Amino acid sequence: MSAQLPPSPTQTFQAYLQQGELWLQWCGRCAKQIFFPRTLCPHCGSRSLDWRRSSGQGTVYSTTTVRQRPERGGDYNVAIIELTEGARMLSRVEGIATHDIRIGMGVDAAIVQQGETRLVVFRPRQPQS
Amino acid sequence: MTEPSIRGAAAFVGTGLAGIGLAPGYSHLDLIGLAVQEALEDAGVKLAEVDGLFTANMANILPTLVVAEYLGIQPRVAVGTNTGGNSFVDHTLWAALALQAGLCKVALICYGSNQRTGKPTPPDAPPFEAAYNPREPISSYALAAARHMHVYGTTREQLASVAVAARRWAQLNPLAFAREPLTVADVLASRMICDPLSLLDCCLVTDGAGAVIMTRAERARDARRSPVYLLGCASEQTHRQISQMPDLTVTAAARSGPRAFAMARMTPKDIRVAQLYDAFTINVLLFLEDLGFCAKGAAGELATSGAIAPGGSLPVNTNGGGLSCVHPGMYGIFLLIEAIEQLRGVAGERQVQGADTALVHGNGGLLSIQSTAILGTAATL
Numbered sequence A: 001m002s003a004q005l006p007p008s009p010t011q012t013f014q015a016y017l018q019q020g021e022l023w024l025q026w027c028g029r030c031a032k033q034i035f036f037p038r039t040l041c042p043h044c045g046s047r048s049l050d051w052r053r054s055s056g057q058g059t060v061y062s063t064t065t066v067r068q069r070p071e072r073g074g075d076y077n078v079a080i081i082e083l084t085e086g087a088r089m090l091s092r093v094e095g096i097a098t099h100d101i102r103i104g105m106g107v108d109a110a111i112v113q114q115g116e117t118r119l120v121v122f123r124p125r126q127p128q129s
Numbered sequence B: 001m002t003e004p005s006i007r008g009a010a011a012f013v014g015t016g017l018a019g020i021g022l023a024p025g026y027s028h029l030d031l032i033g034l035a036v037q038e039a040l041e042d043a044g045v046k047l048a049e050v051d052g053l054f055t056a057n058m059a060n061i062l063p064t065l066v067v068a069e070y071l072g073i074q075p076r077v078a079v080g081t082n083t084g085g086n087s088f089v090d091h092t093l094w095a096a097l098a099l100q101a102g103l104c105k106v107a108l109i110c111y112g113s114n115q116r117t118g119k120p121t122p123p124d125a126p127p128f129e130a131a132y133n134p135r136e137p138i139s140s141y142a143l144a145a146a147r148h149m150h151v152y153g154t155t156r157e158q159l160a161s162v163a164v165a166a167r168r169w170a171q172l173n174p175l176a177f178a179r180e181p182l183t184v185a186d187v188l189a190s191r192m193i194c195d196p197l198s199l200l201d202c203c204l205v206t207d208g209a210g211a212v213i214m215t216r217a218e219r220a221r222d223a224r225r226s227p228v229y230l231l232g233c234a235s236e237q238t239h240r241q242i243s244q245m246p247d248l249t250v251t252a253a254a255r256s257g258p259r260a261f262a263m264a265r266m267t268p269k270d271i272r273v274a275q276l277y278d279a280f281t282i283n284v285l286l287f288l289e290d291l292g293f294c295a296k297g298a299a300g301e302l303a304t305s306g307a308i309a310p311g312g313s314l315p316v317n318t319n320g321g322g323l324s325c326v327h328p329g330m331y332g333i334f335l336l337i338e339a340i341e342q343l344r345g346v347a348g349e350r351q352v353q354g355a356d357t358a359l360v361h362g363n364g365g366l367l368s369i370q371s372t373a374i375l376g377t378a379a380t381l
Helices: A009-018 B028-043 B063-071 B087-101 B138-152 B156-170 B184-189 B253-264 B281-290 B299-304 B332-344
Strands: A023-027 A049-053 A057-066 A076-083 A088-091 A106-114 A117-124 B052-055 B077-079 B107-110 B192-194 B229-237 B273-276 B357-364 B369-376
Touching: A009 A023, A009 A049, A009 A117, A057 B138, A057 B192, A076 B138, A088 A117, B028 B063, B028 B107, B052 B063, B052 B087, B063 B077, B063 B229, B077 B087, B087 B107, B138 B192, B138 B281, B156 B184, B156 B281, B156 B299, B229 B253, B253 B281, B253 B357, B253 B369, B273 B281, B273 B332, B281 B299, B281 B357, B332 B357, B332 B369
Parallel strands: B052 B077, B052 B107, B273 B357
Antiparallel strands: A023 A049, A057 A076, A057 A106, A076 A088, A106 A117, B229 B369, B357 B369
């Protein structure tokens, strides 16, 4: 049975992150973008899911500052990002003070190394020069 | 007592299997997804038609929420009874009863595990979220509060007025844990935990236990105390993790409430006292709106008007709530007990005069699942 199974959705997602790229699933039937990676579309139930590279562009849907003592690392951000392609993911916004992050702010994905894993974070969108 | 007649009432119409043997890299949820998809195809049923979910596993403390979120369904009947390996056999009985009663039309019973190839993980560490170190449950409720403030202009002062109302009720309840005077300024000045929720926007952490007994109505008539009747009850769910909640300003109470009211043949105007699961101040605002006690976005004003405090037109959390009375991890039983005491007329100084109807609203997970019950005295039957 295992021989018939392709790499799992999580393995595929992580493999792209290892290459420094954000790829997500899109449903081949209802065309919606999907996060987190799954074996079937949570919108229509289809198993026909395609991996595509995401633009990584999104906006802050909501944000909070988790307060933490400085000696433990200080305050940090937790945010929900809505990708322009539709899916939402929990993440954090970096490159800006957490108290300055606003709902509706434009952000772009970046892939960072955290310990042994690669992680998707977001940074404020830089104005086009 | 006769057994309910379920003979011939339900049938099995589809089956699916996945990952039999070895499925390296696949989570138990991935495998459930594949098996469910196969069973649906076999049955010729669409995923969206599944409105009853019966599931349990050893990885998830809240299995029906986790599995439903993965599948993308919002079942109106969700049974996660876990008694070990027999659970799914047991689930067939509850599925049949639910189908027979018309509570659901398509029941899904499912299970999956990667016990051979998977890494043992602590139960319920959300795999795509744990790395961001959310401080659950507070950070999820903070994200909902921030969104509500952004969309509706709700203020921290309005959130604080919920905590102040709860404290004023607690001062009338000798059993309440926190009874010292509390002002809006006190709440605003308390230590910030996850913006915009500060320490006094959060429930107590206490010990405590509660229990209730129910019998059939005809037996209850002969009981020592005036019976309090269950007039309606419904549960609805939307997600497990907050990032998957369709709209952070609208909870599934917007669906559980109308169903419970319809069963009770009542509307919000008929409710004399409400017990709303107040793990955080934002909960009360969300539930007042979603249950129809005020328009969407208007609960902040309702709370600051004094309506939910002692002497107000809609007494809420009359024991002092999870914010000021008691909150030992899971609070739901205490909502029921306070409603029953109010309807029996034995609530002492905090008694709402003439209370003959009560709404009890429970919340589970991270605003994930909402259960509304409507209780009434014999006069309301």
